[in-house]
Amino acid sequence: MVEIARSLDTKKTVLAHEVWKNSLLDNSIYRGKRLFRCLDDHCGAQLTLANWRVEEPIRAAYFKLSSREPEKQHKFNCQMEYGTDDEKNQLLENSTGVTMMDADQQTVADQIENTIQITQAIRPNKSETDKFIINKDSSALSVTEQDKIYKNYRTSSNIKGLTKSTYQSLMPVMLWWKDHPEGILEKINWPAIDREGQERATSFITPLKFNNPFLLNNIIINLNEQKLSEHEYNKVKIFYGEFHGSSEESSNHTLFSTLKNPSVLFKIRNNDLKNVVGIKRLRQAIKQNKYIELAFCGHFFFSKKDNHLVFVPRTPAIADWLAILGK
Numbered sequence: 607m608v609e610i611a612r613s614l615d616t617k618k619t620v621l622a623h624e625v626w627k628n629s630l631l632d633n634s635i636y637r638g639k640r641l642f643r644c645l646d647d648h649c650g651a652q653l654t655l656a657n658w659r660v661e662e663p664i665r666a667a668y669f670k671l672s673s674r675e676p677e678k679q680h681k682f683n684c685q686m687e688y689g690t691d692d693e694k695n696q697l698l699e700n701s702t703g704v705t706m707m708d709a710d711q712q713t714v715a716d717q718i719e720n721t722i723q724i725t726q727a728i729r730p731n732k733s734e735t736d737k738f739i740i741n742k743d744s745s746a747l748s749v750t751e752q753d754k755i756y757k758n759y760r761t762s763s764n765i766k767g768l769t770k771s772t773y774q775s776l777m778p779v780m781l782w783w784k785d786h787p788e789g790i791l792e793k794i795n796w797p798a799i800d801r802e803g804q805e806r807a808t809s810f811i812t813p814l815k816f817n818n819p820f821l822l823n824n825i826i827i828n829l830n831e832q833k834l835s836e837h838e839y840n841k842v843k844i845f846y847g848e849f850h851g852s853s854e855e856s857s858n859h860t861l862f863s864t865l866k867n868p869s870v871l872f873k874i875r876n877n878d879l880k881n882v883v884g885i886k887r888l889r890q891a892i893k894q895n896k897y898i899e900l901a902f903c904g905h906f907f908f909s910k911k912d913n914h915l916v917f918v919p920r921t922p923a924i925a926d927w928l929a930i931l932g933k
Protein backbone atom coordinates (compact mmCIF):
# COMPACT_ATOMS: atom_id res chain seq x y z
CA MET A 607 0.00 0.00 0.00
CA VAL A 608 1.51 3.31 -1.11
CA GLU A 609 0.29 6.86 -1.57
CA ILE A 610 2.35 7.61 -4.61
CA ALA A 611 2.84 5.91 -7.99
CA ARG A 612 3.65 6.51 -11.63
CA SER A 613 0.74 7.00 -14.04
CA LEU A 614 0.86 5.17 -17.37
CA ASP A 615 -1.41 7.87 -18.80
CA THR A 616 0.71 10.89 -17.92
CA LYS A 617 4.06 9.14 -17.22
CA LYS A 618 4.22 11.35 -14.16
CA THR A 619 4.45 10.71 -10.45
CA VAL A 620 1.04 11.12 -8.85
CA LEU A 621 -0.44 11.13 -5.39
CA ALA A 622 -3.31 8.70 -4.78
CA HIS A 623 -5.34 11.62 -3.50
CA GLU A 624 -4.93 13.55 -6.76
CA VAL A 625 -5.91 10.54 -8.88
CA TRP A 626 -8.92 9.88 -6.70
CA LYS A 627 -10.08 13.52 -6.96
CA ASN A 628 -9.61 13.42 -10.72
CA SER A 629 -11.40 10.07 -11.09
CA LEU A 630 -14.62 11.70 -9.91
CA LEU A 631 -14.66 13.96 -12.97
CA ASP A 632 -16.28 13.01 -16.29
CA ASN A 633 -13.20 14.06 -18.22
CA SER A 634 -10.77 12.32 -15.91
CA ILE A 635 -7.20 12.33 -17.20
CA TYR A 636 -6.71 8.80 -15.87
CA ARG A 637 -8.39 6.16 -18.01
CA GLY A 638 -8.57 3.40 -15.48
CA LYS A 639 -7.79 2.47 -11.90
CA ARG A 640 -5.18 -0.14 -12.85
CA LEU A 641 -2.99 2.07 -15.03
CA PHE A 642 -0.34 2.77 -12.39
CA ARG A 643 3.11 1.42 -11.65
CA CYS A 644 5.38 1.19 -8.64
CA LEU A 645 7.55 4.30 -8.40
CA ASP A 646 10.73 2.22 -8.38
CA ASP A 647 11.32 1.84 -12.12
CA HIS A 648 13.41 -1.30 -11.53
CA CYS A 649 10.31 -2.89 -9.99
CA GLY A 650 7.38 -1.42 -11.91
CA ALA A 651 4.75 -3.60 -10.23
CA GLN A 652 1.23 -2.85 -11.45
CA LEU A 653 -0.83 -0.86 -8.94
CA THR A 654 -4.53 -0.16 -8.58
CA LEU A 655 -6.11 2.87 -7.00
CA ALA A 656 -8.41 1.93 -4.13
CA ASN A 657 -11.51 4.15 -3.93
CA TRP A 658 -11.49 4.89 -7.66
CA ARG A 659 -14.64 6.96 -8.33
CA VAL A 660 -15.91 6.41 -4.79
CA GLU A 661 -17.45 9.74 -3.88
CA GLU A 662 -17.29 9.43 -0.11
CA PRO A 663 -14.49 7.03 0.71
CA ILE A 664 -14.15 5.74 4.26
CA ARG A 665 -10.44 6.41 4.15
CA ALA A 666 -8.05 8.40 2.02
CA ALA A 667 -7.13 6.98 -1.36
CA TYR A 668 -4.09 4.72 -1.79
CA PHE A 669 -2.52 2.39 -4.34
CA LYS A 670 -2.40 -1.36 -3.81
CA LEU A 671 -0.94 -4.21 -5.84
CA SER A 672 -3.24 -5.11 -8.74
CA SER A 673 -2.81 -8.82 -8.29
CA ARG A 674 -1.97 -11.45 -5.69
CA GLU A 675 -0.09 -13.61 -8.20
CA PRO A 676 3.51 -14.20 -7.12
CA GLU A 677 5.06 -12.81 -10.30
CA LYS A 678 3.05 -9.58 -9.95
CA GLN A 679 4.41 -8.60 -6.52
CA HIS A 680 7.11 -5.98 -5.92
CA LYS A 681 10.60 -7.16 -6.96
CA PHE A 682 12.79 -8.38 -4.10
CA ASN A 683 14.98 -5.29 -4.45
CA CYS A 684 12.13 -2.76 -4.86
CA GLN A 685 13.10 0.31 -2.90
CA MET A 686 9.53 1.55 -2.45
CA GLU A 687 8.48 -1.68 -0.80
CA TYR A 688 11.62 -2.95 0.92
CA GLY A 689 13.98 0.03 0.97
CA THR A 690 15.16 1.88 4.05
CA ASP A 691 13.51 5.17 4.93
CA ASP A 692 16.47 6.97 3.38
CA GLU A 693 16.14 5.05 0.12
CA LYS A 694 12.41 5.71 -0.05
CA ASN A 695 12.91 9.36 0.67
CA GLN A 696 15.58 9.56 -2.01
CA LEU A 697 13.26 7.91 -4.53
CA LEU A 698 10.42 10.28 -3.62
CA GLU A 699 12.67 13.27 -3.76
CA ASN A 700 14.07 12.30 -7.16
CA SER A 701 10.65 11.85 -8.67
CA THR A 702 8.63 14.58 -6.99
CA GLY A 703 10.85 17.03 -5.19
CA VAL A 704 8.71 16.16 -2.16
CA THR A 705 10.20 14.35 0.80
CA MET A 706 7.94 12.56 3.19
CA MET A 707 10.01 13.69 6.17
CA ASP A 708 10.59 10.92 8.70
CA ALA A 709 7.37 9.10 7.98
CA ASP A 710 7.26 5.40 7.35
CA GLN A 711 4.87 3.93 4.81
CA GLN A 712 2.09 3.33 7.35
CA THR A 713 1.88 6.94 8.34
CA VAL A 714 2.12 8.38 4.85
CA ALA A 715 -1.57 7.56 4.40
CA ASP A 716 -2.46 9.59 7.46
CA GLN A 717 -0.29 12.42 6.27
CA ILE A 718 -2.07 12.68 2.97
CA GLU A 719 -5.31 13.23 4.89
CA ASN A 720 -3.34 15.42 7.14
CA THR A 721 -2.03 18.04 4.74
CA ILE A 722 -3.12 21.48 3.63
CA GLN A 723 -1.84 24.05 1.22
CA ILE A 724 -2.12 27.72 1.99
CA THR A 725 -2.18 30.49 -0.56
CA GLN A 726 -3.19 34.09 -0.69
CA ALA A 727 -6.36 35.18 -2.46
CA ILE A 728 -6.94 38.62 -3.90
CA ARG A 729 -9.36 40.64 -1.85
CA PRO A 730 -11.41 43.46 -3.34
CA ASN A 731 -11.33 45.38 -0.06
CA LYS A 732 -9.61 44.96 3.23
CA SER A 733 -12.69 44.42 5.37
CA GLU A 734 -14.00 41.52 3.34
CA THR A 735 -13.99 38.33 5.37
CA ASP A 736 -13.20 34.88 4.09
CA LYS A 737 -15.99 33.61 1.86
CA PHE A 738 -15.23 30.12 2.98
CA ILE A 739 -16.59 30.96 6.40
CA ILE A 740 -18.90 33.87 6.06
CA ASN A 741 -19.75 36.59 3.62
CA LYS A 742 -21.34 39.25 5.73
CA ASP A 743 -20.50 41.29 8.79
CA SER A 744 -20.21 38.64 11.47
CA SER A 745 -21.32 40.99 14.24
CA ALA A 746 -24.76 40.86 12.64
CA LEU A 747 -24.98 37.16 13.51
CA SER A 748 -26.10 35.66 16.78
CA VAL A 749 -23.79 33.43 18.81
CA THR A 750 -25.84 30.39 17.69
CA GLU A 751 -25.44 31.35 14.05
CA GLN A 752 -21.72 31.75 14.55
CA ASP A 753 -21.57 28.35 16.26
CA LYS A 754 -23.24 26.88 13.20
CA ILE A 755 -20.52 28.34 11.01
CA TYR A 756 -17.83 26.74 13.18
CA LYS A 757 -19.65 23.41 13.01
CA ASN A 758 -20.09 23.59 9.24
CA TYR A 759 -16.43 24.29 8.87
CA ARG A 760 -15.52 21.37 11.10
CA THR A 761 -17.79 18.95 9.25
CA SER A 762 -16.50 19.92 5.85
CA SER A 763 -12.86 19.88 6.94
CA ASN A 764 -13.16 16.46 8.52
CA ILE A 765 -14.30 14.57 5.46
CA LYS A 766 -11.48 12.15 4.93
CA GLY A 767 -9.41 12.74 1.89
CA LEU A 768 -10.75 16.24 1.42
CA THR A 769 -8.54 18.15 3.77
CA LYS A 770 -6.01 19.06 1.14
CA SER A 771 -7.49 22.46 0.65
CA THR A 772 -6.36 25.96 0.00
CA TYR A 773 -6.76 28.56 2.71
CA GLN A 774 -6.16 32.26 2.74
CA SER A 775 -7.37 33.44 6.10
CA LEU A 776 -6.26 32.46 9.55
CA MET A 777 -9.48 31.08 11.04
CA PRO A 778 -9.83 27.92 8.92
CA VAL A 779 -6.11 27.28 9.25
CA MET A 780 -6.32 27.41 13.05
CA LEU A 781 -9.47 25.28 13.21
CA TRP A 782 -7.73 22.77 10.97
CA TRP A 783 -4.67 22.83 13.22
CA LYS A 784 -6.84 22.11 16.25
CA ASP A 785 -8.26 19.08 14.46
CA HIS A 786 -4.84 18.03 13.12
CA PRO A 787 -2.20 19.03 15.66
CA GLU A 788 0.38 16.99 13.73
CA GLY A 789 -0.90 18.36 10.41
CA ILE A 790 1.49 18.94 7.57
CA LEU A 791 1.65 22.07 5.51
CA GLU A 792 2.54 21.04 1.98
CA LYS A 793 3.30 24.55 0.88
CA ILE A 794 2.45 28.07 1.88
CA ASN A 795 2.51 31.28 -0.06
CA TRP A 796 1.50 34.06 2.27
CA PRO A 797 2.94 37.48 1.54
CA ALA A 798 3.44 39.92 4.39
CA ILE A 799 3.69 43.67 4.76
CA ASP A 800 6.42 45.48 6.64
CA ARG A 801 6.02 48.24 9.20
CA GLU A 802 5.49 50.85 6.47
CA GLY A 803 2.62 48.76 5.13
CA GLN A 804 4.60 47.73 2.04
CA GLU A 805 5.05 44.30 0.58
CA ARG A 806 8.60 44.34 -0.71
CA ALA A 807 10.53 41.79 -2.66
CA THR A 808 13.56 42.28 -0.47
CA SER A 809 12.48 43.03 3.01
CA PHE A 810 14.13 42.40 6.35
CA ILE A 811 11.08 40.45 7.43
CA THR A 812 10.69 36.77 6.54
CA PRO A 813 7.24 36.01 5.11
CA LEU A 814 5.60 32.57 5.19
CA LYS A 815 6.64 31.28 1.79
CA PHE A 816 7.81 27.68 1.60
CA ASN A 817 7.46 24.91 -0.92
CA ASN A 818 8.62 22.06 1.28
CA PRO A 819 6.27 20.06 3.46
CA PHE A 820 6.65 20.61 7.19
CA LEU A 821 4.62 20.48 10.39
CA LEU A 822 2.15 23.37 10.66
CA ASN A 823 3.19 23.40 14.32
CA ASN A 824 6.58 24.72 13.26
CA ILE A 825 5.18 28.10 12.30
CA ILE A 826 2.89 28.42 15.32
CA ILE A 827 4.34 30.02 18.43
CA ASN A 828 2.27 28.85 21.37
CA LEU A 829 2.47 31.78 23.75
CA ASN A 830 0.85 29.74 26.52
CA GLU A 831 3.85 27.41 26.50
CA GLN A 832 6.84 29.38 25.34
CA LYS A 833 8.30 32.83 25.68
CA LEU A 834 8.63 34.85 22.54
CA SER A 835 12.37 34.83 21.96
CA GLU A 836 14.54 37.30 20.14
CA HIS A 837 15.22 34.97 17.24
CA GLU A 838 11.51 35.03 16.40
CA TYR A 839 11.54 38.77 15.84
CA ASN A 840 11.08 39.99 12.24
CA LYS A 841 9.81 36.58 11.16
CA VAL A 842 6.18 36.12 10.19
CA LYS A 843 4.63 33.42 12.39
CA ILE A 844 1.26 32.46 13.77
CA PHE A 845 1.06 33.44 17.44
CA TYR A 846 -1.45 31.56 19.53
CA GLY A 847 -2.53 31.83 23.14
CA GLU A 848 -5.00 33.00 25.76
CA PHE A 849 -5.44 36.74 25.62
CA HIS A 850 -7.08 39.37 27.70
CA GLY A 851 -8.75 42.19 25.83
CA SER A 852 -9.44 45.61 27.28
CA SER A 853 -11.32 48.36 25.57
CA GLU A 854 -9.64 51.74 25.32
CA GLU A 855 -12.67 53.97 25.09
CA SER A 856 -10.66 57.08 24.28
CA SER A 857 -8.90 55.64 21.22
CA ASN A 858 -11.56 53.22 19.89
CA HIS A 859 -9.03 50.40 20.09
CA THR A 860 -8.97 47.13 21.99
CA LEU A 861 -5.68 46.26 23.68
CA PHE A 862 -4.70 42.60 23.93
CA SER A 863 -2.28 41.17 26.45
CA THR A 864 -1.32 37.77 27.78
CA LEU A 865 -0.22 36.80 31.26
CA LYS A 866 2.28 34.22 30.04
CA ASN A 867 4.13 36.66 27.76
CA PRO A 868 3.79 40.15 29.23
CA SER A 869 5.95 41.73 26.51
CA VAL A 870 3.47 40.67 23.82
CA LEU A 871 0.89 43.44 23.44
CA PHE A 872 -1.09 44.54 20.45
CA LYS A 873 -3.95 46.86 19.61
CA ILE A 874 -6.77 46.50 17.10
CA ARG A 875 -9.18 49.19 15.97
CA ASN A 876 -12.72 48.34 17.10
CA ASN A 877 -13.95 49.17 13.62
CA ASP A 878 -11.76 46.43 12.12
CA LEU A 879 -12.68 43.93 14.81
CA LYS A 880 -16.32 43.91 13.87
CA ASN A 881 -15.50 42.04 10.66
CA VAL A 882 -14.08 39.00 12.42
CA VAL A 883 -15.97 35.77 13.01
CA GLY A 884 -16.43 35.26 16.74
CA ILE A 885 -16.55 38.95 17.66
CA LYS A 886 -19.53 38.33 19.98
CA ARG A 887 -17.52 35.78 21.96
CA LEU A 888 -14.69 38.25 22.18
CA ARG A 889 -16.93 41.07 23.39
CA GLN A 890 -18.48 38.74 25.94
CA ALA A 891 -15.06 37.72 27.23
CA ILE A 892 -13.96 41.35 27.52
CA LYS A 893 -17.14 42.24 29.41
CA GLN A 894 -16.68 39.33 31.81
CA ASN A 895 -12.98 40.04 32.18
CA LYS A 896 -12.08 36.54 30.90
CA TYR A 897 -9.22 35.25 28.80
CA ILE A 898 -10.01 34.10 25.26
CA GLU A 899 -8.03 31.97 22.79
CA LEU A 900 -6.73 34.01 19.88
CA ALA A 901 -4.36 33.49 17.03
CA PHE A 902 -2.74 36.21 14.99
CA CYS A 903 -0.33 36.16 12.12
CA GLY A 904 2.34 38.73 11.46
CA HIS A 905 5.70 39.68 12.89
CA PHE A 906 7.10 41.47 15.91
CA PHE A 907 9.94 43.92 15.82
CA PHE A 908 11.69 45.58 18.71
CA SER A 909 11.27 49.33 18.59
CA LYS A 910 14.36 50.96 20.11
CA LYS A 911 12.61 54.30 20.13
CA ASP A 912 9.69 53.06 22.24
CA ASN A 913 11.69 50.32 23.97
CA HIS A 914 9.03 47.66 23.42
CA LEU A 915 7.84 45.05 20.93
CA VAL A 916 5.58 46.22 18.10
CA PHE A 917 3.31 43.85 16.20
CA VAL A 918 2.79 44.23 12.44
CA PRO A 919 -0.09 42.18 10.96
CA ARG A 920 0.60 40.09 7.88
CA THR A 921 -1.88 41.93 5.64
CA PRO A 922 -4.33 44.80 6.14
CA ALA A 923 -7.29 42.37 5.86
CA ILE A 924 -8.09 41.40 9.43
CA ALA A 925 -9.54 37.96 8.55
CA ASP A 926 -6.16 37.10 7.03
CA TRP A 927 -4.33 37.56 10.29
CA LEU A 928 -6.69 37.32 13.26
CA ALA A 929 -8.74 34.35 14.47
CA ILE A 930 -10.97 34.40 17.53
CA LEU A 931 -10.96 30.79 18.58
CA GLY A 932 -12.25 29.80 21.90
CA LYS A 933 -14.23 30.50 24.91
Ligand SMILES: [Zn+2]
Binds near residue numbers: 644646680684685
Ligand atom coordinates in the same frame (compact mmCIF):
# COMPACT_ATOMS: atom_id res chain seq x y z
ZN1 LIG B 1 7.84 -1.95 -6.30
